Amino acid sequence: MENRNSEIRLAPTRKLRNGAEIPIIGLGTFGSDKYTANQVAEAVYGAVKAGYRLIDCAAVYQNEKEIGEVIAKLIAEGVVTREELFITSKVWNDRHRDVEAACNESLRDLGLDYVDLYFIHWPFPNYHAPGCSGDARNPDSKPFSVDEYIDTYRQCEKLYKEGKIRAIGMSNMTVKKLEAVLPLCEIMPAALEMELHPAFQQPELFKYVKDRDIMPIGFCPLGSPSRPERDRTDEDVAAMQMPEIVEIAAAHGIHPAGVCLKWSAQIGAIPIPFSVKPEQYKANLAYVCEDPLTDEEMKKIAAADRNCRLIKGQVFLWEGADDWRAIWE
Secondary structure, three states: OOOOOOOOOOOOEEEOOOOOEEEOOOEEOOOOOOOOHHHHHHHHHHHHHHOOOEEEOOHHHOOHHHHHHHHHHHHHOOOOOHHHOEEEEEEOHHHOOOHHHHHHHHHHHHOOOOEOEEEEOOOOOOOOOOOOOOOOOOOOOOOOOHHHHHHHHHHHHHHHHHOOEOOEEEEOOOHHHHHHHHHHOOOOOOEEEEEOEOOEOOHHHHHHHHHOOOEEEEEOOOOOOOOOHHHOOOOOOOHHHOHHHHHHHHHHOOOHHHHHHHHHHHOOOEEOOOOOOHHHHHHHHHHOOOOOOOHHHHHHHHHOOOOOOOOOOHHHOOOOOOOHHHHHO
8 A cells, every 4th residue: 555644554454254354443333322423434534534434334324325425425534545544344133134225325425336245133023213222122133044144144245245245244243253154155255343352352253263374353443442331331341441451551651451452453353443542543554564473461451361351242133032142142
């Protein structure tokens, strides 16, 4: 990638199975219920000017139109070309039977002819309205179905063949679900989005996808301090407050967020932290580009895993399933 401004720091890239280069850090755009679409779009504008090239979007975040306007502005101003950006989007649960229309809407909102990576956001068509409470339940929700999932995936494969999406991604999957669907895929997924931070390292799932040349993209890499209230419980562990993380941060003279991001990038994942604050997203980019953690520090973090899932997905539960852990079987 050409660097038009010597003051801009571009993250190194990794290669996906389709040969595309993807930066080792991206900007998440899920503003939860705390930030407006325009605030998130403004962060995208500033982040790209600062050197970010991977922007992780989704229809359900309700801000793709505003982000699309910013992307057009960045290209018009000569900050980047479309080819230098890596833009993702996702099909939401209520569009599993109509993926092409959902994708076309995202492309129209984003102002793009294609997205670089298109995810199936959740592995079942269990809809809930954005911003709903943690107790919300949809009576039409049902357990994971291999047949229904593959039907959705086949629609993504069609979009891939048409060039509207350059790679297919899965998200919020488990090893058991992957074992059921991967043998049925004509075009293998290029990436898996998964919750990944020092308090929830998912070593079995992580190894499973890495062994199959599926790139792990880690959401909530900082322990999701801005996640919706519905996803918070008293048992949650804050990754940035773990003593091991605080100790390593002090040794490097950085914020604990930097340790979380360095760890994620160094294990071979791609973290996608969210922030609307320029000083934070600029620091996040710098963290993964310099001063790596030592082997000893990496081992200390690996041993500190608390197996604490923060995004539990309980709003997707179906009748007869009372515990959020059923989502992750």
